[in-house]
Amino acid sequence: MSDPTPTSARRPDKAGFVIAFGLAALALVVGWDAWRLASVNAHSAVGPAAFPTIIAAGLAALAVATAVEALRAGPVDRPRDEMGPMAWVLAGLVGQIALLPFLGFSIATGWLFAATAKGFGRGPVWAHFLAGTVMCFIIYVIFAKGLQLSLPAGPIERLI
Amino acid sequence: MDTFAALSQGLMVALQPINLLFAFVGVMLGTAVGVLPGIGPALTVALLLPITFKLDPAGSLIMFAGIYYGGMYGGSTASILLNTPGESSSIVTALEGNKMARAGRGGPALATAAIGSFVAGTIATIGLALVAPTVVDIAISFGPEDYFALMVLAFTTVSAAFGSSVTRGLTSLFIGLSLGLIGIDLQSGQARLSFGIPDLLDGVEVTTLAVALFAIGETLSVVAAGSRADEIIEPVKGSVFMNREDWKRSWKPWLRGTVLGFPIGAMPAGGAEIPTFLSYALEKRLCRKPDEFGNGAIEGVAGPEAANNAAAAGVLVPLLTLGLPTSATAAIMLAGFQQYGLNPGPLLFVSNPDLVWGLIASLFIANGMLLILNLPLVGLWVRLLAIPRPWLYGGILVFATLGTLGANPSLVELGMLLIFGLLGYVLRRYDYPIAPVVVGLILGPLAEQQLRRALAISVGDPTVLFQSPIALALYALSALALFGPLLFFLITGRKAPVGGDED
Numbered sequence: 235m236s237d238p239t240p241t242s243a244r245r246p247d248k249a250g251f252v253i254a255f256g257l258a259a260l261a262l263v264v265g266w267d268a269w270r271l272a273s274v275n276a277h278s279a280v281g282p283a284a285f286p287t288i289i290a291a292g293l294a295a296l297a298v299a300t301a302v303e304a305l306r307a308g309p310v311d312r313p314r315d316e317m318g319p320m321a322w323v324l325a326g327l328v329g330q331i332a333l334l335p336f337l338g339f340s341i342a343t344g345w346l347f348a349a350t351a352k353g354f355g356r357g358p359v360w361a362h363f364l365a366g367t368v369m370c371f372i373i374y375v376i377f378a379k380g381l382q383l384s385l386p387a388g389p390i391e392r393l394i
Numbered sequence: 395m396d397t398f399a400a401l402s403q404g405l406m407v408a409l410q411p412i413n414l415l416f417a418f419v420g421v422m423l424g425t426a427v428g429v430l431p432g433i434g435p436a437l438t439v440a441l442l443l444p445i446t447f448k449l450d451p452a453g454s455l456i457m458f459a460g461i462y463y464g465g466m467y468g469g470s471t472a473s474i475l476l477n478t479p480g481e482s483s484s485i486v487t488a489l490e491g492n493k494m495a496r497a498g499r500g501g502p503a504l505a506t507a508a509i510g511s512f513v514a515g516t517i518a519t520i521g522l523a524l525v526a527p528t529v530v531d532i533a534i535s536f537g538p539e540d541y542f543a544l545m546v547l548a549f550t551t552v553s554a555a556f557g558s559s560v561t562r563g564l565t566s567l568f569i570g571l572s573l574g575l576i577g578i579d580l581q582s583g584q585a586r587l588s589f590g591i592p593d594l595l596d597g598v599e600v601t602t603l604a605v606a607l608f609a610i611g612e613t614l615s616v617v618a619a620g621s622r623a624d625e626i627i628e629p630v631k632g633s634v635f636m637n638r639e640d641w642k643r644s645w646k647p648w649l650r651g652t653v654l655g656f657p658i659g660a661m662p663a664g665g666a667e668i669p670t671f672l673s674y675a676l677e678k679r680l681c682r683k684p685d686e687f688g689n690g691a692i693e694g695v696a697g698p699e700a701a702n703n704a705a706a707a708g709v710l711v712p713l714l715t716l717g718l719p720t721s722a723t724a725a726i727m728l729a730g731f732q733q734y735g736l737n738p739g740p741l742l743f744v745s746n747p748d749l750v751w752g753l754i755a756s757l758f759i760a761n762g763m764l765l766i767l768n769l770p771l772v773g774l775w776v777r778l779l780a781i782p783r784p785w786l787y788g789g790i791l792v793f794a795t796l797g798t799l800g801a802n803p804s805l806v807e808l809g810m811l812l813i814f815g816l817l818g819y820v821l822r823r824y825d826y827p828i829a830p831v832v833v834g835l836i837l838g839p840l841a842e843q844q845l846r847r848a849l850a851i852s853v854g855d856p857t858v859l860f861q862s863p864i865a866l867a868l869y870a871l872s873a874l875a876l877f878g879p880l881l882f883f884l885i886t887g888r889k890a891p892v893g894g895d896e897d
Contacts, residue, residue, distance in 0.1 A: 249824055257565065264572050267587050274584055280849045282579040282586060285842040289571050296568055299561045315618035315823070323617050323791075327610070327815070330795060331808050343795060347788040353617045356784030366788070373796060381445060383800045 249312070250304025257297035265290035322353030338388015340371040401523050404751025408759055413456050417756050420457035421763050424464020429472045429775045431616075433790055435465030436722040436832070437608040440601045441793055443730055444801035451734040452749045456756040458730050459710075462723055463515060463760045466706050467768055470507040470699050471775050474500060475628050484702065486670040490687070490694030495628035497690050502636045504772055506644045506692055507699040509636075512765040513645075514652040514700035518707035519757045521656050522714075526743070526754070529715040533740040538847040539858055541716075543865035543872075545841040548718050550872040553830045560876060562826045569817075570834020573598045581846060593806040600729040600836050602798055604722070606811045607828050609794035611818020613787045618819070644696040647677050651700030659708020659720075673701035707757065714738050714750060717840070722829040725836045 268286035326349030333342035344367030351362045367390075374391055377383045385391075407413060427438045439458050446454040469484035474491035487507065494503040536544070553563030576587045577597030588594035636644065654676070655669040677697040678687045687694055712718040717739040719725035731738050736746065743750055768775075798811050821828060845859075852858035860866060 253565075253824060257568075260569070260572060264575065264587065267575075271579075271584055271586065274582070280846045280854065282582040282584045284849075285838075285845065286575050286586065289568060289575065289838075292564075292568050293572065296561065296565045300565065303559075303561055312823070313619070316620040317618075319617045319620060320614060323614060324812075326791065327795075327812050331805055331812070334805065334808070339799070343792055346795065347792050350613070350617075350788040350791050351784035354784035354787055356782065362788070366792070370792065373792075377796075377800065381448070381800075383445070384803065385796070385799050386803055 247304040247307045247310045249310070250300055250307065254297045254301035254304060257293050257300060261290050261293035261297060264293060319353040319355070322349050326350045326353070334386050334388075336388065338391045339374050339385040340367050340390050341388055342386075343370040344368075397523055397527055400527075400747060400751045401755060403748065404753070404755035405758075407452060407748050407752030408456065408756035412450075413453055413752065413756060414759065416453040416457040417460045417760050418763060420460020421464040421467075421760050421767065423457075424461035424466075425468035425471075425764070425768065425775065426464075426778060427461070428465035428468020428470075429778050430468075430781075430786065431472065431476070433612075434469075434608065434723075435462050436604060436726050437794075438465070439723060439726045439730060440604040440608070441797035443601050443726070443733060444797055446730075447733060447801075451736065452752050454734075455727075455730060455749065455753050456760075458727050459753055459757055460760045460763075462706060462727070463703070463757065464764060465723070466515075466703050467508065467511055467764050468775065470511070470695075470702075471504060471768075471772065472779065474503045474507065474695070475776060476779055484670075484699075485667070486674045486698040487695055487702070489674070490691050492628065493688070493690035494692065494695065499690060499692075500628055502640050502692065503690075503695050505636045505769060506640060506696045508765060508768045510644065510648040510651065510696045510700040511703040512761055513648045514655060514702075514704040515707060515761040515764075516758060517649075517652050518656040518659075518704035519754065519761065521660075521704075522707050522710055522757070523754050525660060525711055526715050529711060530740045530743050533716055536864065537862060538844045538851065539862055540864045540868070542841060542844040542848055542859065543862075543868035544716060544718060545837055545844065547868045547872045547875070548712075548720055548833070548837060549830075549841075550875045552720060552833045553827075554875045563830055566821065566826050566828070567830040567834045570831035571838040573603065573831070574835045574838030580843075591806065593804060597839075598810070598835060599801065599807070600726065600832070601801055602807060602810055603814050603835055604726055604832050605794045605797055606814030607818035607821070607831060608722075609790050610811060610815025611822055611828070613791055614815060614819040615822040616783075616787065618823075640692055643692050647673070647693045647697035648700040650676060650680075651697040651702075652704040655701035655704030655706075656708045659705030660711040661708075669701040669705045670698040673697040710754075710757075714742070714753075715740060717742075719833060719836065722832045725829075725832045728836060 264286050268283045268290055271281065271283035271286065274281065274283075326346040329349060330342045330346040333345060344363050344365075347366030347369070348359045348362035351357070352359050356362070371390060374385055374387075375394065377385055378391075378394075408417070423438060424435055427433045427435060438461050442454075442458070442461075446457070466484075470487050470491070473484040473488035474495050476492075491503045491507065494500060549567055553567045554560050572587075574597075576594055578585050578588075578595050585595055651669070651673045654673050658669045658672075674694055674697065677691075677693040678684060681687060681691060681693050683691070709719075709721050709724050712720055713724045713728060715738075717728065717737055719728045728738060731742075736742060736749070795808060795811065798807055801807075818828065820826075821831070848858055849856065860869070
């Protein structure tokens with residue numbers, strides 16, 4: 235938890251402001267949608283807009299509260315996050331989405347496995363990619379034959 | 395006597411070989427995921443939902459309950475040997491348990507945790523069987539306005555109990571509520587917040603959100619922490635058996651922990667964390683050798699572990715009788731019921747007594763299995779801890795995306811998984827709790843339904859919400875949950891203790 239350290243020159247917590255801004259934006263989106271729905275003629279006493287309106291108001295109030303807390307807390311020391319490893323994991327997830335429609339479940343998810351392992355510092359990527367693809371192909375077969383769940387198929391999966 | 399007739403009927407269901415097998419699979423899986431860092435029972439049940447869709451409801455729910463109980467056992471193993479709690483309600487166990495392990499008394503620490511969990515789990519499950527019918531009798535008379543008040547209470551307690559401040563808890567809750575709005579409004583047929591994307595018309599899947607927040611968010615925050623998060627596993631040295639003094643020092647904390655854990659878990663008051671903190675404080679005060687606290691006092695393991703498991707059983711009371719989840723795992727289990735078209739609540743006890751009582755009876759069996767399995771297999775669980783993290787988290791992501799694709803093989807679903815995963819990372823990074831998001835998503839639409847039903851009956855007059863004495867009492871409790879920490883601060887001048895996060 236962030237200790238409110240009283241410093242002479244009070245600088246606000248920047249991250250808190252960004253979050254407050256995000257909440258305000260979300261409040262606007264929800265509120266705008268509620269306003270759009272309010273014009274729709276509802277047949278019941280309470281239409282589809284009532285609940286979103288409450289939530290939008292709550293979000294707006296929380297945005298203000300978060301901003302006030304950020305002002306009062308001052309700068310917070312947070313440990314630096316390592317962007318490189320995180321980028322590998324994200325590349326794994328995005329890559330899986332990109333590869334899935336063309337190359338099927340096994341190859342796309344094999345890539346996800348390899349990229350994640352690389353992010354955690356274990357290479358080489360190609361060996362993990364091969365191992366991951368074989369593992370995912372086995373999973374695919376178990377799912378398709380055993381549970382009748384269809385996962386996206388690609389060139390390898392069409393072989394069976 | 396009715397309860398015992400129903401319970402023995404349930405025992406017949408639970409003792410069917412196939413259901414015994416489901417319970418066994420559940421407790422094994424639950425213990426494994428409880429031990430492993432990064433995955434907990436909520437995530438596991440969420441991943442299994444699509445796979446179990448075609449299985450028998452009773453069997454799957456028995457398995458889910460086994461995972462829930464097993465996760466509690468496994469969590470204690472991880473916190474004792476690794477000093478990183480596998481799930482949040484074992485944070486306190488790590489305090490004394492890891493000290494014991496470092497002093498070479500890991501065996502007795504694991505034993506008192508396992509036996510204490512068994513004692514507490516069994517007593518609390520009896521409590522569940524006894525209390526549930528009474529709550530059902532009361533709940534039958536609840537009107538929609540009372541249900542709405544009950545959900546408001548669940549919202550406030552979940553937000554106030556989790557996380558480091560009420561603002562943060564409420565922020566998480568409102569993010570969840572906003573996500574719950576997405577999709578077609580069932581009463582008017584209007585699409586809300588779907589921005590013309592057809593995949594959003596069905597709303598956000600609970601499983602997608604839970605898997606993203608727990609698996610992807612957790613993986614991202616662990617990988618971003620880099621070498622900060624290195625862990626040391628304490629090997630189990632010496633005997634796993636407790637000596638006479640250990641027994642003497644353990645049995646009272648077990649019972650006290652149970653007495654603390656069950657009622658707090660059973661009230662819609664949010665999860666298993668608070669009783670573990672209370673139990674730790676109580677044992678510290680009552681212990682004859684208070685200087686041992688902080689250096690590996692067995693009471694500090696026995697009490698909180700018992701409280702933890704008793705609360706886990708207690709959480710099932712509002713879930714089964716009112717359909718009210720008060721923890722992330724309970725919220726996912728509610729989604730598990732819903733996927734079979736079953737709605738937990740008073741009516742379920744009338745319409746599917748075999749299933750409900752079979753589930754309750756299976757908890758006794760799961761508890762017994764866990765006691766028998768855990769101590770002999772502790773070597774196996776320790777080896778699980780030695781899985782290299784690159785492979786562990788690689789595997790977690792593979793199964794996370796597999797579960798999502800199994801439920802709905804669409805790229806939009808995977809994209810949502812990624813976006814919510816990033817949300818989970820941001821929430822963790824800035825100390826926002828996760829559980830209220832999941833509870834908000836699943837309870838938000840139910841609360842709206844009750845609110846609109848109440849207002850439809852009163853023809854739009856909002857004062858109906860504040861006329862029933864039950865509802866008023868529930869609102870008073872909600873206010874207490876929200877402003878309690880503030881009052882505590884004003885009266886004592888100290889910050890109120892707050893619970894941890896997650897499962």
